[in-house]
Amino acid sequence: MQDATLCLPVVDGRVLLIRKKRGVGAGLYNGPGGKIEPGETPRECIHREVNEELRIGLSEVEKVGELDFVFGDDPFMFVHVYRASDISGEPEETDEADPKWFDTDDVPYDEMWPDDRHWVPKLLDGETFTGRFRFDDEGDDLLGWAMRTDVEF
Numbered sequence: 001m002q003d004a005t006l007c008l009p010v011v012d013g014r015v016l017l018i019r020k021k022r023g024v025g026a027g028l029y030n031g032p033g034g035k036i037e038p039g040e041t042p043r044e045c046i047h048r049e050v051n052e053e054l055r056i057g058l059s060e061v062e063k064v065g066e067l068d069f070v071f072g073d074d075p076f077m078f079v080h081v082y083r084a085s086d087i088s089g090e091p092e093e094t095d096e097a098d099p100k101w102f103d104t105d106d107v108p109y110d111e112m113w114p115d116d117r118h119w120v121p122k123l124l125d126g127e128t129f130t131g132r133f134r135f136d137d138e139g140d141d142l143l144g145w146a147m148r149t150d151v152e153f
């Protein structure tokens with residue numbers, strides 16, 4: 001099982017997403033984030049990934065979720081999810097990511113991973129959650145999911 005992180009900065013009624021340019025989910029909108037490196041904590045990872053992908057800093061960062069993704073019968077990714085209430089710097093396009101702000105009532109779910117429409121609204125509403133999402137063998141179709149809310153981290 002690979003551990004990874006995601007962060008959605010939500011500032012002044014808008015959420016910052018990236019159009020991923022490579023790797024898992026390339027072409028889709030997602031929160032910035034990525035795989036945790038050996039010896040790194042999840043929090044260290046999310047600050048590093050956001051800086052690498054967008055050249056910004058995060059502040060007022062809270063952990064709000066944990067997501068477990070399964071492809072077929074195989075564990076695929078365990079993701080620590082963060083929400084940031086502020087950023088420092090101006091998001092820049094890099095070779096990994098193209099940033100874009102969206103109004104929180106206009107999130108482009110049709111261009112995101114199919115699980116996102118189940119948990120992103122909870123993050124935007126200030127809820128905490130865990131979720132388990134089971135995809136087909138290729139990771140294309142979402143076959144089933146289960147979520148809990150009001151979780152303490």
Ligand SMILES: Nc1ncnc2c1[nH]c(=O)n2[C@H]1C[C@H](O)[C@@H](COP(=O)(O)OP(=O)(O)OP(=O)(O)O)O1
Binds near residue numbers: 006023032034
């Ligand atoms: N199903 C789903 N929904 C939402 N977000 C994700 C998924 N599956 C995922 O893998 N993710 C997220 C979790 C991570 O933030 C990224 C995947 O990390 P990746 O881009 O492969 O990691 P990096 O470390 O940045 O990659 P490289 O440096 O190896 O290119 O997607």
